[in-house]
Amino acid sequence: MRILLVEDEPGLRVTVSDLLAAEGYETETAADGDEGLAKAAGGHFDLIVLDVMLPKRTGFEVCRELRQRGIDTAILILTAKTQVVDRVVGLKLGADDYLTKPFDPSELLARVEALLRRVHKNGHAPVRTFCFDEVEVDFERAEVRKRGEPVNLAGKELQLLRYLVDHRGTIVPREELLRQVWEYSSDVTSRTIDVHVAWLRQKLEDNPQNPVHIQTIRGKGYRFTP
Amino acid sequence: MRILLVEDEPGLRVTVSDLLAAEGYETETAADGDEGLAKAAGGHFDLIVLDVMLPKRTGFEVCRELRQRGIDTAILILTAKTQVVDRVVGLKLGADDYLTKPFDPSELLARVEALLRRVHKNGHAPVRTFCFDEVEVDFERAEVRKRGEPVNLAGKELQLLRYLVDHRGTIVPREELLRQVWEYSSDVTSRTIDVHVAWLRQKLEDNPQNPVHIQTIRGKGYRFTP
DNA sequence: CTGGGATTTTAACATTTCTTTACAGCGCGG
């Protein structure tokens, strides 16, 4: 697995680089935006870890430029906590995940792993419309039908379904759902997710008591299977 | 995309400039009215962010002067909260949007983006006439028709519709509507907006119970989609 | 100035959506 790390601060660059290398990843580094863009466009990486504050070209610029060139390598963005707007902006530019500095090394590894797993095992691009059984979903227009009959999904239900569908085939941990769908820190004492999952099953599964598509993996999380 | 920032206070100038640069815009700055006017008239910008309180020449003067010279670059005006300036004055001078200081960085970005999108989409920012479905709106003459039949929109309704239309595609928070359409401080305990939105839907949507164009984004605000 | 209609705001109630709570059941390792 090849990872490109774009980070200007030498200390952090070495630390993270070593961390990834120790984990068995083949890492390459770049110290500013231009170099990062060049290497990213050239070598074939599985993941790019991109700092936002960079000389010459910001991480956001690099990110957008890559996407415009049609390069869809997974991108993990590193932002300083003080930067308020980053998350929104980054999402629009096509980044895949975020981490605010300072971060725990183990958390970086977890994110990297999650991204790589997602990209490689079943790298599903986000879908606009999706079908399974007799259910049709149009995420853009927020329209859901089962056997032709319109089904009313509330906002959170639709977001949850979308996230599960986008990661279909993989087990999605509760914590990940809390982070990505709900924008919680990591309280993890809420049963909200379970309730929404139950509602989704109620509305979409043929037999909600024996869910075929929205499965629970005990102790791990939930998994959507088409 | 080239943006000209005219702001005399150095701190704010740098902050906003960096913010825009991080988003990938090519930014240039000016520190007073004269310099701003000169640069605006010279270089071809896609957007001018203009503070009102400036040395040598106020933002309003710059704005009017530019319009008189036939320069129709989009203009985003920054006003201090304490300045009891009539928005109508600004409107007549040809500004396209307003933001009162202090403002949230993300809000500035949202405005900038909305303006630029508008500029790129249909040549010039302020929409004088607008159509969707079978509805035609002429904001200048305050005339609205649905399927050819004239519809009576009261003043506030029209202002609200105009603001939503001018920011179509983006989520407009209640607070923003309160500040820009109603000129409230930020009481935010009034349900007035909801009522007016309901009326607009009643008068313009085909199915007011299932609004297609004037959508509510729970917890965020309203959004107009053409 | 005044009355009445149009407009806007406020208030009250209805509905939808989201979260929390409580309890029941199930699985799995002693």
Next chain:
DNA sequence: CCGCGCTGTAAAGAAATGTTAAAATCCCAG
């Protein structure tokens, strides 16, 4: 078999928004 931890689910509660109508305000002809 027991008990603990995890999950399912119903129901209560909380929050946001929709809807309606009355009250307040504005505007202008007379």
